[in-house]
Structure formats: structure tokens, C-alpha cells
Amino acid sequence: MPELPEVEIVRQGLIQFMTGKRIVQFEQRRSDLRWPLPKNMPERIANSKVLNILRRSKYLLINLSSQETMIIHLGMSGRLLVLKDEDETTTNIGNFNFSTHQYGKHDHVIIYLECGVRIVYNDPRRFGAIDLISTKEIFNHKWLKNLGPEPLGNDFYSDHFYKNLKKRKSSIKMAIMDQGLIAGLGNIYALESLWHSRISPLRKACDVEKVEAETLAIAIKNVLSLAIEAGGTSLQDFRHVGGEVGYFQQSLKVYGCLNQQCANSDCLGIIQRVKQSGRTSYYCNNCQT
């Protein structure tokens, strides 16, 4: 579910509740998500303070005063929700009071912070993952070390992007969803970026011209930036940490728009749907070539 913009929205939401706060307890309501949770996770992070929260691609990086970093990936259906305790009934955890709360069966991990705030990790499909690693080793972590440049960062250059596309025999759509080539795009934003660039997702990556690669690089930055400004895309599962939806689905031009007229005002095309490597693609077969 969550692509770069949604993870960024979650990060911005978590910052205000977690930064500078002490973790009083880490509760595992099951011992595995996609993989087993790290050994001794509760003991290793208990009593540490949250220094800051960063994002790399679709991963959240929570830096702790214990000199370790918690890495969280939301998979397809993961959510992080903030629970604030303003109820009457409370239970003591250490020196802190938390109201009693009915957890759902997909509430897998609860992070208890001082001041009665809890962060709930909910993930029906359990494709998400959590790990803990020494902060100074963070970018050697196997999940992070092979990621390509951040499209909104300073080291995403369109000439390098173009040269990498030239090496690929796969479709342009599969190429830009390859996290090693460029980090953070998923199915929705890959297709939206291609629509704005008027490039067909079916085109071979190596056939994309230099000027088109430049257009695509700009479109990717614009689409991601606008999606973040709109609070992300909430098709089904995605929510902000306070439960709010994002509004970028109103700005989607092709994703999910099967049989609709192309949103380009000078185009009379109809949006098509096709499978590419098992994933659904949408595109206009008139203006996207």
C-alpha cells in the first residue's frame, strides 16, 4: 500500500508524538510479521528515547538514544496509529498510566511512550517488517544498502537515471519500480509519473530517449511532492497516524481509471488496463507512446 508519499506522511505524523519521548514498553502481540521480530527487541529498546525519525525509500528509521535504529516497513497493509489516553480507566505500566484498550487481531505491536501515548502497528496481511540495527550501521542494513537514489533528494540526477534506463531490457514501468534504480515508487506513482510524461508503461526502458528521461524524472518529483502535500493516497488501507485519509486519490489521472476518458484535455484516448509482471498497469493508449 504505502509508497514513498504515504510513508513520508506517517513519518511527519510520528515526529510530533515520538520525538524526545521515552519508550516505556515494546509489546509484541505476535512474534513475527513478515519475518520474526528481532531478538530481545523489548529489552533492547525499553527506556531509550526517540531522538529523531527519518525515511529512506519506504522505510521508516527511528533513531533511539540506545544508539540503535528501529526500521519499520509497512508492507502492503501496514498502519501506524497514535492512541492518546484520555479515558478514565487506566492500567499501570511502570510509573505510567495507560487506559485500557481493546486491541484488534491485527494490532501486532504496541509501542508505549511516556505521557500515555501509544503507537499501534496494525497490519492485516503482515507483509510489513520491523528490525533493529546499530545506528552507525544503518545504511549497511540489507534492506537499505542496495536502494537507488531518493527521487526527492539531491543525488537523483536525470543523466544518471537515463544511463541506467539504457541498460534495462525490461519495460520502463518495471524499471522505475525497481528500488535499486530509483527508491520509493510503487505501482500507483510509477503509473501516474508515466502518464504525466506521456510515456507508455509498456515501452522498453532502453528505448526511452534522453529528453523523455528528463521529463520522467521531473514528473516523478512532481507527482511525489504533490502527493505528500495532499496527505497521500488512501485507496483502502492507508491512514495518517491519527486515522485521517489522504486526498491524492482525487488527483490520480490513470491508476484505477479503466475505461475513463484520458484526463489530458487535448486527448480523446480511453484508459486501458494490462498486466505487467503480475501487476496491473493503467495507461492511455493514445497519448502515452
Place this chain on the structure above:
DNA sequence: CGTACGACCTGCCCGC
């Protein structure tokens, strides 16, 4: 090494 595909999981929606 690049590429393609199945696997991992649950819930929901559709058609019969």
C-alpha cells in the same frame, strides 16, 4: 548480473 515469476498473508468483492 538482469529478468521473470511464485511465494508470502488476509480481506474484500464479484459471479454463480
Place this chain on the structure above:
DNA sequence: TGCGGGCAGGTCGTAC
């Protein structure tokens, strides 16, 4: 109403 099939924002391991 119930059941089976297909679908969903992602990533990894394996086989060519």
C-alpha cells in the same frame, strides 16, 4: 446465503 476465484499499495528467493 455460501463458496470459489481474483484482486490489492511490496519485497524476497529462486530459476533461467
